[in-house]
Every structure is written in structure tokens, then in C-alpha cells.
Amino acid sequence: xxxxxxAGLGLMGAGIxxxxxxxxxxxxxxxxxxxxxxxxxxxxxxxxxxSAAALGSECDIVFLCVTGAPQVRALIEGDxxxxxxxQSADRQGLVIVDCSTxxxxxxxxxxxxxxxxxxxxxxxxxxxxxTQAEAGELQAIVxxxxxxxxxxxxxxxxxxxxxLHVGPVGAGHTMKLLNNFLAMxxxxxxxxxxxxxxxAGITPxxxxxxxxxxxxxxxFYRTFFQYVxxxxxxAHRFTLANAHKxxxxxxxxxxxxxxxxxxxxxxxxxxxxxxDQGDGEKFVPELSDIFAARHQVxxxxxxxxxxx
Numbered sequence: 001x002x003x004x005x006x007a008g009l010g011l012m013g014a015g016i017x018x019x020x021x022x023x024x025x026x027x028x029x030x031x032x033x034x035x036x037x038x039x040x041x042x043x044x045x046x047x048x049x050x051s052a053a054a055l056g057s058e059c060d061i062v063f064l065c066v067t068g069a070p071q072v073r074a075l076i077e078g079d080x081x082x083x084x085x086x087q088s089a090d091r092q093g094l095v096i097v098d099c100s101t102x103x104x105x106x107x108x109x110x111x112x113x114x115x116x117x118x119x120x121x122x123x124x125x126x127x128x129x130x131t132q133a134e135a136g137e138l139q140a141i142v143x144x145x146x147x148x149x150x151x152x153x154x155x156x157x158x159x160x161x162x163x164l165h166v167g168p169v170g171a172g173h174t175m176k177l178l179n180n181f182l183a184m185x186x187x188x189x190x191x192x193x194x195x196x197x198x199x200a201g202i203t204p205x206x207x208x209x210x211x212x213x214x215x216x217x218x219x220f221y222r223t224f225f226q227y228v229x230x231x232x233x234x235a236h237r238f239t240l241a242n243a244h245k246x247x248x249x250x251x252x253x254x255x256x257x258x259x260x261x262x263x264x265x266x267x268x269x270x271x272x273x274x275x276d277q278g279d280g281e282k283f284v285p286e287l288s289d290i291f292a293a294r295h296q297v298x299x300x301x302x303x304x305x306x307x308x
Contacts, residue, residue: 001025004155005059005082007052007075008100009037011237012126013065015133016099016159020063021046023158028059052078056085061095061152065126068245069103076110076121083117092118095152099140101125101180101242103249104170105256107143111169120148123169124156125176130237137161141179143172177253180246181264184284186220187243188267191288194228198297204228227285228299240287241280244271 006017007030014037021027027046029038042048049055052075055062062082064072076082076096086094096119098107104123111121127139139162142149149165156163166175197207208225211217226235247268254261274280274290282290292299 002060002155003028003058005049005055005062006030006065007055007062008065008071009034009041010065011130012099012128012133012138013037013063014041015130015135016063016065016126016138017041017046018044018134019136019159020155023155025155025158028055030055051080051085052076052082053080053085053088056082056087056094057089057091058085059094061097061155063097063099065099067242068100068249069106072098072100072102073106073110076114083114083119086119087117094119095148096121097152097156098123098173099126101176101246101249102173104173104177104253107173108170111144120144121169122148122152123172125172127162127176127179133159139164141166141172141175143167143174144169174253177246177250180243181250181267183220184243184247184271185263185267186218187224187284187287188270190221190224190228191270191291194288194299195292195295195297198292198299199295204299224285224288227283228288231300233283233286236283236285238284239280240271240274240282240284243284243287244268244275244280247271 003026004020005028009017009029009032017027017029021041021044028049029041029046030052031048031050032038038048064075066072082096107123114121122142122144124140124142127141132138136159138160140156140160142163142165166172194204194207208229223236226232251261251264251268254264274287279290288299
């Protein structure tokens with residue numbers, strides 16, 4: 001069986017790596033300051049390595065699940081990066097699978113450069129939640145050539161229930177940005193609608209009584225409103241910093257494609273404003289509280305009499 005490498009053991013990555021390991025693959029995981037997922041995987045049989053170069057020199061397939069394009073580029077092209085390790089071991093045929101939500105332009109650029117060294121880059125960003133990652137029920141949105149996809153499919157099958165091949169390299173990241181634009185756009189719309197409604201005397205409960213079960217209902221709506229109505233922060237664990245990053249990438253892609261995307265810019269700017277005021281680590285549904293507070297509105301929470 002192929003030796004698998006993994007870098008980026010966050011909320012999604014740890015679940016993916018755990019399912020790869022459970023399927024019987026030899027797994028190398030890159031050391032990180034967040035010890036809990038590393039220690040858990042090592043206890044279950046994974047091997048820890050101290051550099052991305054070791055992943056490149058020892059593995060057949062390396063998965064990346066990190067924040068964005070700068071982190072992907074550093075892991076691949078750094079002095080102790082995956083490319084350097086593969087070159088030192090003459091690792092022709094290495095496949096790198098980028099599960100991050102990254103910039104399609106960077107993905108295509110890296111893929112072209114890596115191909116000169118006999119390394120194939122595929123993009124396979126994720127659809128789903130951390131709970132689905134742990135259960136092996138994610139969706140992979142794959143960009144790259146069909147033959148490489150078939151070669152890595154058995155590994156993808158360990159953590160997915162659906163694999164969608166959407167086009168050449170970079171297409172996966174493009175489709176993921178479009179998907180997240182829709183999701184974060186809904187988040188922005190729900191946020192502003194709640195504040196407008198509250199100012200006009202419409203409570204979140206009244207709002208929900210009309211929307212829930214209607215054509216405007218959705219899985220995203222339900223997890224967003226699980227926070228709004230029940231204050232359950234774990235219902236929708238996607239940070240505002242990541243939302244800003246993804247909408248920023250989408251707005252940049254629109255500009256690159258010569259599309260005057262005013263809605264994309266407006267959505268980006270709303271998430272940027274939350275991160276700029278220090279709320280980047282809060283989750284997307286909490287944007288409803290942040291925006292409401294700017295207008296002296298409180299949604300299902302007592303006013304902060306201490307002025308915090």
C-alpha cells in the first residue's frame with residue numbers, strides 16, 4: 001500500500017488522517033505545535049516527521065490541509081519543503097493532494113512548476129464539517145487529470161462519500177471558492193436581515209418561524225440559526241478569519257477573470273471588518289451578534305451592562 005504523508009491536522013485534517021490510518025495505510029504526519037491530534041495519531045500507529053522535506057522523501061502521496069495559499073506554497077517550496085525532499089530522494093511520481101481552500105492561480109502555477117520535477121499536484125478541497133471528516137463522510141472536489149485521480153481514489157475513498165471531478169488542476173479550488181462564496185454570502189445576508197428585522201420589531205424567533213421549512217431553508221441556515229436561537233457555538237465551526245480569506249480569494253479571482261463582482265466585494269468587506277476588529281477566531285454565525293452590536297441591537301442575549 002502507498003505510504004501517505006499529511007500536513008495540517010486541524011479540525012478537518014485530523015479526521016481525514018484518522019480515516020486514512022484506520023484503513024491500514026502507513027501514515028507520516030508533520031510535527032506541529034498543536035500536539036493533541038499528532039499524539040493521538042502517533043498512539044494509533046502513525047509516524048511523526050519533523051519537516052515537510054521528510055514527507056516528500058518518504059511518501060507516495062502527501063495530503064495538505066492548511067489555511068491557504070501562503071501555507072501551501074511554504075510547505076511545497078520551502079528550503080525544507082516537500083519538493084526539496086522529493087528531489088533529494090529522487091521521488092519521481094510523488095502526488096501532492098491539496099485539500100486546503102486555496103487560490104486557483106497559485107495552484108496552477110505550483111502544478112506547472114512541480115511537473116518539471118515529476119511531481120503531480122491535485123487540488124481536492126473539502127465539502128462537509130469536522131464531524132463528517134471524523135466519520136469519513138466528506139465530499140472531495142477534485143481538480144487534476146483523470147488518471148491520477150484513479151490512482152489516488154482508494155485513499156480518497158477512506159474519508160469521502162462523494163468524489164467530484166470538476167476539471168483540470170485548479171478547478172477544484174475554483175469550485176470550492178464559488179461554493180464558499182454562496183455560503184458566506186448567505187451568512188452575510190442572514191446577519192444583516194436579523195439586524196434590520198430586530199430594529200423593525202421582528203425577533204429571530206419570528207424570522208425563523210417564516211424561513212424554516214420554506215424554500216429559503218437549508219443546511220447552512222439550520223446550523224447558522226442553531227447558534228442564533230440556541231447559542232450553540234459548536235453548530236457551525238468555521239471561523240470568520242477563514243471566511244474572510246475565502247471571500248478575499250473569490251473577489252481576487254473575479255478581478256482576474258475581469259468580472260465586476262460588487263456583491264463579492266461587499267461580502268468580503270463585511271467579513272474583513274469582523275476580523276479587523278479582532279473577532280477573526282469567532283465562528284461565522286457570531287457575525288450576527290457582531291453586526292447587531294454595531295447598531296445597538298442584541299439578538300437572544302442580554303445587553304452587556306459593563307460596556308464590553
